Every structure is written in C-alpha cells, then in structure tokens.
Amino acid sequence: xxxxxxxRRIVSPPGFKGYRPYxxxxxxxxxxxxxxxxxxxxxxxDYNHLNHFEASKHMGVSRAxxxxxxxxxxxxxxxxxxxxxxxxxxxxxxxxxxxxxxCNDCYVRFxxxxxxxxxxxxxxxxxxxxxxxxxxx
Amino acid sequence: xxxxxxxxxSELSSLFDKRFGRxxxxxxxxxxxxxxxxxxxxNKDAQGGAGTKTVEKMVELGVSKVISGDFGPKAKDLLxxxxxxxxxxxxxxxxxxxxxxxxx
Numbered sequence: 001x002x003x004x005x006x007x008r009r010i011v012s013p014p015g016f017k018g019y020r021p022y023x024x025x026x027x028x029x030x031x032x033x034x035x036x037x038x039x040x041x042x043x044x045x046d047y048n049h050l051n052h053f054e055a056s057k058h059m060g061v062s063r064a065x066x067x068x069x070x071x072x073x074x075x076x077x078x079x080x081x082x083x084x085x086x087x088x089x090x091x092x093x094x095x096x097x098x099x100x101x102x103c104n105d106c107y108v109r110f111x112x113x114x115x116x117x118x119x120x121x122x123x124x125x126x127x128x129x130x131x132x133x134x135x136x137x
Numbered sequence: 138x139x140x141x142x143x144x145x146x147s148e149l150s151s152l153f154d155k156r157f158g159r160x161x162x163x164x165x166x167x168x169x170x171x172x173x174x175x176x177x178x179x180n181k182d183a184q185g186g187a188g189t190k191t192v193e194k195m196v197e198l199g200v201s202k203v204i205s206g207d208f209g210p211k212a213k214d215l216l217x218x219x220x221x222x223x224x225x226x227x228x229x230x231x232x233x234x235x236x237x238x239x240x241x
Contacts, residue, residue, distance in 0.1 A: 095214055106239075110224040111217070113201075122202060122224050123239050 007095045008037035008069065009060040018088040019080075032080040035092025038073035045070055104128035140166045141195060142236050143205040147175040149234045153226070155206025158188035164233050165198060166240075173237070188212030195221060204236060 014036065021028055037059065044055035056066035080087045102109050103121035110122050120127050143160035145152045154160035163176045176198075180190040188208070192215040195203060202222040216223055226236070 091218065095217075108224060108226055111222055113217075113220040113222050122204075122222060123226070 005093050006061060006065075007093055008040070009058065010036050010040045010094045014039045014089050016089065018086060020086045021080075021084040024084040026084075028084060028086055030083075031086035031088050032076045033090045034073065034076055034087050035090055036094040037069050037092050038076065039089060040094070041066060041070040042073045042077070101129045104130055138168045138202070139198065139200045140168055140202040140204065140240065141198070141200045142166060142233055143203075144175070144233050147177070149173065149237075150232050153206075153228075153231045153233060153236055155227075157203070157205040157208050157212055158183075158191045160191075160205065163194075165200065166237060168240070173233075186211075189215060192216055192219065192221075195219075204240075 018031070040059060041055065044050045044058055045052065048055075050058070052066050052070070053063050055070075056063040059066060059069075061069070077087065079085065101112060103124065103126050105126035105128055106121065106124045108121060108123045112119065119129060121129065142164045143154040143157055144162040144164045145154045145160070147162050149164075151162070154162070159181050160178055161181055163178060165174045165176060166172075167174075176194075178191065178194075180187040180194075183190060188211045192212055195216070196219050200221060202224060203216065204224045204226060206226065208216065208223055208225070213223065
C-alpha cells in the first residue's frame, strides 16, 4: 500500500475559479483541472521567485515533491494553452494555511473567511484583533 | 446571514455545547430577523465522521458562521473550504441566550 499523500500547505486559494479561452476557432474542448497545490507551486516559483527548496518549505513538502507538483502545473497549463482547453481550479490534496485571530477585548478565537472583508470580532465587534500563529507548522 | 450556535438543548435557556460534531442541538440564528430555529443533531452518536457530516448539514442550511467550543481537524478543514467562519468560545456555563445577546 502506498504511503498516504501528505497535504500541501496553501497560503491562499486562487482568486478565480478558472480560465476559458476566447476567440478560438473550434469549440472549447474539455478542461484541465489545475489543483490548488499546483497553482500554489507555480505562484511560489514563478511569481514570488522563490527557489524550489524555499518554496517546498512553504508548502510543507520535500524539494523533490515540490518539483513534481510544479512540473505537473506547468504541463497542465501548457496543455490547456496548446489544446485551447479551459482551466479549472480544483481543491486537490491541500490544506489552507488559515489564520486564526484572537480578539483582544473578549478573547474569542475565530477565522476570517476569504470573502469576509470586515475585520472585526464576530462577538463584540471590537477591532483589536491579533493574529495567532499556529505553532504546529 | 445565518449563524449556528451549538447547544445542549432545544431552548434559548439551554446551555451552550462546546463540541461541534457531537453537539446535541444546533441553534440557527438569522441575524437579520433575529429569529432562532433549533435542529437536532442526528450525528451526535455517529461512529465516526460526525464533524464531516455536521459540516455537510451546515452547508445545507446555508450557514456562514459557526460558534462552538472546539472544532476537530476534519471539520476545520471542511469549514475553511466552504468559507464558513469559525468562532471559538471557551466560557463555561453560558446559555444560548447569552451568546445571542453577545453577538448583537
């Protein structure tokens, strides 16, 4: 039995659900599923310009595994571009590096979901928030 | 916006339940109208996956915030995935009414 696949840490999920080609001659034929961890790998390496070793640390996997995820991301995007396929982002084997906040007035701990823009305590509406760093990472 | 508060009973005077997946009841509070509705937790005595099943129920109810004492790792991940806010209160002996009063 193969070893359980380690979850890859994602700092923030992609801000889109997918990409679709336009102006192509034929119909858009099928789609490519880009996993969250592949998006994250591409972002760390090619947008944040980290080297693979640093990036692998960020995602909590080994350098070799990172390289494999990155490779797969590039191949999928290349395939989508060449075959004019739609790109869809899927969750994959990831966990979000969700930040926990604590309210300095009533000491309630809570998360702030992505779409939630108002940064105040859900219980007492205080704005004195503090980020709790998760120690197990 | 709907908020769920985990409860030990089906009334406003019931005590707050610190467990999420194995809470006895869920109090669904509609923050606009202030109306509450209680749902019994069918997964309370489930063998396993109580947290997961409960999250499914939350999504079904269209909840955007959950107030409880603690969340298991599976429930946490799923709630994150569905963009549901988690709020952890550690107070003992508070009733549902107290919690609702605090939110307002």
